[in-house]
Amino acid sequence: MSSDPVPSGGATGAGMEPVASAQDRDGIYRGGQRLDHAEAASRPLRPTPEKQPRGAKIRGDRPIDQAEAAARFIAAPEHEQMHDARLWDLRQKRDREMHVIAEWEELRALASAIKEHTLTHLDEYLEQFEARARSNGVHVHWARDAAEHNRIVHEILADHGAKSLIKSKSMLTEECGMRHYMASVGIEVTETDLGERIQQLDNEDPSHVVVPAVHKLRTDVAAVFANTIGTDPDNSDVHYLAEAQRAATRPLILDADAGMTGCNFAVAETGTITVCTNEGNADLSANVPKLHIASIGIEKVIPRLEHLAVFVRLLSRSALGSPITQYTSHFRGPRAGGEMHFVLVDNGRSARLGMQEFWTSLKCIRCGACMNTCPVYRRSGGLSYGATYSGPIGIIIDPTFNARKYSNLPFASTLNGSCTNVCPVKINIHEQIYAWRRELVKQHEVPFVKNAAMKAAGEVLSRPAVYRAAVATANAALEHLPRFVIYNGLNAWAKHREVPHPPKQTFHSWYLEHRGKEP
């Protein structure tokens, strides 16, 4: 069993003695620990599961060291290989779906154009959405930032005397730190998305916008559930674990005072919202309690219902390689005797809209395709980014929240551009990563050593005589070139790689020898 720290106060039976699984009838447990048999100092036949690598170390506003956390993820090969293979599989499924749709590239162009149009007329469409929603009987609130969002949600709950809240997955509520806030004001929040519930029980942030626990092996989940809902720590059968979670969470859903969903698309002409899920948990969250609150980022609005057809065709194909999500639920207004509230949240979006090089990141529909395809993300794990949003889209959004804290993230990329090619709304992600590097250098948010190295490189590479001396022989080049081109050169290069073999002479000297003097 993992000795990882676990949250206290599991839902239905933390610390209860686990029942031995069918496969392991002879196991004897006390306090969740396996006891040795009397006859022999027996050990479990299976080796101890690899310990789950944890995410980036967070130290206030100090820059997140993504590379350090990524190295720890790679040092856990079972996790890294599973994560890489699982997400690459999603990418391949996405490709297969793409090939089924003859007009795929037209759809992407259309989706991009609709988003671009909407974002450049955002005020009009938001006001239209608000008016229509109100006429549908929905209460509409505006939140300037995360704190205001959390306060509004709490006020709505307090007005109804609600103490418990069930919710479906929402990156916006993650962005707002809502769970922590609600805990501080005594509201019990239950995530109903399976992956999100796992992460909640493990007191860990989601590592991916669509598959939040994708960085965990099933043995990790078994350990979390054993400590929180009392499952058998040695049973990591996924059906067993899913069923146990369902049994533990269902009563919380049925008894909840209020429900919350996010929003994938908010349609201006109808004042309705659309939520796409695969577990039906958004429908439970919205429909079981009488009070439904939806948190909506202001960039989620689209002009007309017909535009939904474009996005719904792209979303799940891009995200999971499935033609459509199991549930595509449309919410128009409160049921008889119920109440529906929309909280429209800015939280930095208006400011981002004003950033000339970065505003198109607001087109994002949170499909996660860029994460699935990103070779750096797949090998680093989403938690290595230490931010709400990880992977390619994350590293261009996160610095808008805090340029210092997330100053290293735009460097966690090879600029390979695969993210841009899979993006269903055609955000030029890799170009924005490049632009962020320039911006962070301008804002002096890049470490001194990198600064010094690049200034030195600029000096040497712009002076032919100095450069020529540095690379006069390959051995000299080996010594000098990495130092001025790339600081720390040989040490970092050679830690996991062999250095190039020194040739007899440089091209330059060969040319002089064989093609005579310069022209």
Add this chain to the structure above:
Amino acid sequence: MRIGLFIPCYIDAFFPEVGIASLELLERFGHEVIYPHDQTCCGQPMANSGFNAECAATEALFVRNFSGFDYVVAPSGSCVHHVRDNFDAIEQTEDVRAVRARTYEIVEFLHDIVKPEGFPWAKFPHRVGLHNSCGTLRRLRHAKASELREPFFSKPMDLLSKVAGIEFVTPARPDECCGFGGTFSIFEETVSAKMGYDKVSDHAQAGAEYIVSADTSCLMHQQGCAERIGVPVKFIHIAQILNGARA
């Protein structure tokens, strides 16, 4: 025509044979090829790290070296990508714009401008895995990228197919990045090396004897990775094969 040959710093220092093959190959088609003596670099290492102002003097030097040619040709996709798409630390005079527009990577130069019917001097009876670097694939558009729904095309494959005896193998993830990424290879060296290990292993499993690419920087990284983990695959620049390298 008069061609300025751009040999980037790491090719100059570590892979002179790639520069020699490029020179000889262009000369085989009857072109006047000149290697300007004072060339160093295009500025990409600084630019990709965000230090655009630090590129200005290097970019100005590049333009001084390469203005006046009909074409500038380099055996390095990522450098050409920088010159063509990001080279903006200096004022964009007519001279600068002309040099940028005339700079070609050697595969696209051969494919689009020279349009050779064949390489009768070349023979390469080996199984090769083609590594399209991200710069050539997704920026210079050498070939169809797997993410896009478009008809298949591949400029390097078109050229290599004209070489006698060559046999292609296809790795499981043909256009996954190899993890070099310029200064990424240093600042994120663990992830970079892991990507490199995966890349060379994928090619080896597909049966490649050689990994061939239009980007020597990717090959330098992959070679370092393959040697470290003991993957017995060899590396060669596409210009070397087209110029008639035997092994």
